[in-house]
Amino acid sequence: MIQLRTNNALETQAVAAALAESMRPRDLVLLVGEMGAGKTTFTQGFGHALGVTEHITSPTFVLMRSYDARLPLHHVDVYRLTQLQEVIDLGLVELLDEGGVALVEWGDVARPVLPRDFLEVRMAVDEIDDDVRNIVLEGSGSWTTRETSLAPLVEEWRYNSKTEGQQ
Ligand code: ADP
Ligand code: MG
DSSP states (O other): OEEEEESSHHHHHHHHHHHHTTOOTTOEEEEEOOTTSSHHHHHHHHHHHHTOOSOOOOOTTTSEEEEOSSSOEEEEEOTTOSOHHHHHHHTHHHHHHTTOEEEEETHHHHGGGSOSOEEEEEEEEOSSOTTOEEEEEEEETTHHHHHHHHGGGGGGGBOOHHHHTTO
């Protein structure tokens, strides 16, 4: 588990961009957090780093948008999802098999029908400063070991909630 803290939207995009550099074909990232946590903001930074030139907006009503880039990016938002079958129907697994990368907003909701290897990015608005986001990175499956390699990429935003409080 890697804990980070960003002070504004640009920093969250910079974190996302740093992580995007380590992505490989077929990678899946689940974005978890309430409305306004910064999931779409994160995706914008991530997509930009992959070479997406279009402006990325929330695909809330269409469920998924795909962008051409160095690695094709599939941006999914399952907020309005009524049945998990809708996620299955997107054919995300097949799209990933074609060599793209997928980012899923509200990924925790769709987890039962998604592959077991993923990087989870949990984002929360700070209780004291509402421009601050507390972000936790946690890998599952093959990402458990890859998670370790992410730490140096996001070093400047690392934050340890346990030790910082004692200083
Ligand atoms: P979500 O997709 O999770 O609903 P958005 O990315 O659409 O969230 O919205 C996040 C909002 O919070 C944006 O208006 C963004 O500018 C603002 N914001 C303020 N501080 C931050 C931060 N540190 N990280 C990300 N977004 C931030
Ligand atoms: Mg969003």
